[in-house]
Amino acid sequence: MDRTTVISPADIEKQLAFCRAVARLTAQWPDRPLAFVDTYGCQQNEADSERIRGCLEQMGFGFTQDEEQARIVVINTCAIREHAEQRVFGNVGALVHVKRRHPEQLICLCGCMVQQPHAAQKLRESYRHVDLVFGPHALWKFPEMVHTLLTQRGRIFQTPDEAGSIAEGLPVVRQDSVKAWVSIMYGCNNFCSYCIVPYVRGRERSRRPEDILAEVRQLVEEGYKDITLLGQNVNSYGKDLAEPMDFSTLLEEVNAIPGDFLIRFMTSHPKDATQKLFETMARCQKVAPVLHLPFQAGNDRILKVMNRRHTRAEYLEKIKALKALIPDIVLTSDIIVGFPGETTEEFEDTLKVLEEVRFDALFTFIYSPRQGTPAAKMGDPMPREEKLANFNRLTALQDAISEEKHAAYVGKTLRCLIDGLSDDIRYGLTARTPGNRLVRVAGDPSALGQFRQVKITGANKWSLFGELV
Ligand code: SAH
Ligand code: SF4
Ligand code: F3S
Numbered sequence: 001m002d003r004t005t006v007i008s009p010a011d012i013e014k015q016l017a018f019c020r021a022v023a024r025l026t027a028q029w030p031d032r033p034l035a036f037v038d039t040y041g042c043q044q045n046e047a048d049s050e051r052i053r054g055c056l057e058q059m060g061f062g063f064t065q066d067e068e069q070a071r072i073v074v075i076n077t078c079a080i081r082e083h084a085e086q087r088v089f090g091n092v093g094a095l096v097h098v099k100r101r102h103p104e105q106l107i108c109l110c111g112c113m114v115q116q117p118h119a120a121q122k123l124r125e126s127y128r129h130v131d132l133v134f135g136p137h138a139l140w141k142f143p144e145m146v147h148t149l150l151t152q153r154g155r156i157f158q159t160p161d162e163a164g165s166i167a168e169g170l171p172v173v174r175q176d177s178v179k180a181w182v183s184i185m186y187g188c189n190n191f192c193s194y195c196i197v198p199y200v201r202g203r204e205r206s207r208r209p210e211d212i213l214a215e216v217r218q219l220v221e222e223g224y225k226d227i228t229l230l231g232q233n234v235n236s237y238g239k240d241l242a243e244p245m246d247f248s249t250l251l252e253e254v255n256a257i258p259g260d261f262l263i264r265f266m267t268s269h270p271k272d273a274t275q276k277l278f279e280t281m282a283r284c285q286k287v288a289p290v291l292h293l294p295f296q297a298g299n300d301r302i303l304k305v306m307n308r309r310h311t312r313a314e315y316l317e318k319i320k321a322l323k324a325l326i327p328d329i330v331l332t333s334d335i336i337v338g339f340p341g342e343t344t345e346e347f348e349d350t351l352k353v354l355e356e357v358r359f360d361a362l363f364t365f366i367y368s369p370r371q372g373t374p375a376a377k378m379g380d381p382m383p384r385e386e387k388l389a390n391f392n393r394l395t396a397l398q399d400a401i402s403e404e405k406h407a408a409y410v411g412k413t414l415r416c417l418i419d420g421l422s423d424d425i426r427y428g429l430t431a432r433t434p435g436n437r438l439v440r441v442a443g444d445p446s447a448l449g450q451f452r453q454v455k456i457t458g459a460n461k462w463s464l465f466g467e468l469v
Contacts, residue, residue: 041078054171164202331433
């Protein structure tokens with residue numbers, strides 16, 4: 001396996017110097033400039049936006065939620081489904097009017113969508129008010145690109161097609177004070193036939209364990225209580241490291257960091273989820289009893305054309321093994337309805353998996369063709385109405401299961417993390433059960449960030465309700 005490219009500390013230092021150079025420029029402006037950062041897509045993108053905010057802060061920018069006030073607008077895009085792209089193009093199109101009122105405004109687009117050549121071309125030709133376009137592989141050069149925009153005229157397009165690298169040491173501004181994301185690896189090697197991610201995010205590459213552990217240690221010291229280790233396929237963590245290491249060992253080491261905090265991780269691929277992982281989860285006290293294990297479809301023929309490289313029976317075996325070790329495990333999954341050629345009879349195998357596993361929650365999607373993926377070239381004869389009808393059957397079944405599973409919590413007292421505040425007059429707090437189910441809790445804001453015993457008093461299909469004990 002090829003070794004991962006790590007950006008040298010000298011190259012990162014150069015970017016930090018660009019931050020300082022921009023800060024010297026912005027310090028001379030009459031008002032402190034503001035930045036508007038908008039993020040689409042998954043947690044990986046949220047984590048990237050936290051680094052973009054970190055760089056912007058070092059460059060002297062404050063933050064605003066109002067694009068009208070912003071000297072710089074950054075839109076971090078997603079390409080996973082067509083809908084995500086349409087929303088971005090709609091919102092970016094609307095910015096032309098804002099820019100007309102504020103001609104000095106810089107508009108930047110980054111993330112997965114712009115890494116696709118057809119999207120970059122469309123932005124180049126038809127969205128001339130966009131100043132900067134950069135893909136995930138170029139993110140670490142963001143300070144340099146902003147410096148160039150502010151000191152020279154013209155537009156910048158940086159969407160190199162490469163396997164990707166690892167950049168350590170960029171500044172971070174986090175959005176939350178209780179929960180934090182930590183990327184442990186980037187990219188994906190799986191090439192599921194419907195998925196764009198491997199094309200836009202490059203090959204799998206792992207951060208060094210010492211860098212990950214140092215980041216988690218610092219987060220725990222800062223008071224973070226809920227740490228999610230991120231990667232498209234965390235179960236193949238570490239294969240590319242100079243000293244290869246597996247994900248279970250990493251979990252073990254994160255678990256050994258002193259402090260009262262929870263460890264979560266996502267996403268796991270069923271083909272790489274091992275008995276060793278399940279045993280590690282069961283043994284490590286800080287690892288939350290929850291697993292997000294996408295199975296996508298319940299029919300073996302469909303799984304095969306999806307290139308998932310596991311069967312339904314193998315999936316169910318793994319779930320059984322996990323439940324034997326952790327009986328109260330909370331299980332969630334992703335499902336695609338209407339993959340090219342999937343018949344309604346084949347779709348019904350997906351329903352059977354739901355009934356057998358009884359997931360706590362699901363993320364369900366209607367198949368969306370992605371340009372350049374093998375599935376986009378497959379025949380797709382099923383009319384949209386039939387896909388929609390199947391989709392509705394799926395969500396109705398899951399709603400009933402979620403409601404039943406939630407009802408079983410009523411009367412229990414659980415150690416929950418108070419993780420947010422809410423405007424609800426009766427339930428001023430939000431909390432998470434150990435398995436990450438949402439609880440709306442009566443109580444005052446001083447409890448934020450604490451682990452508290454919560455008595456569950458009610459439930460519906462979306463959430464639980466409770467009171468502090
Ligand atoms: N790496 C993760 C998932 C990343 S994408 C994994 O393998 O599980 C999140 C989810 O989006 C996928 O699990 C899949 O259910 C869905 N998805 C991906 N491509 C899609 C497409 N072309 N159409 C519809 N849903 C898709
Ligand atoms: Fe996409 Fe499959 Fe990789 Fe997940 S594992 S990101 S679904 S290619
Ligand atoms: Fe979207 Fe890229 Fe994540 S395509 S789902 S933002 S990896």
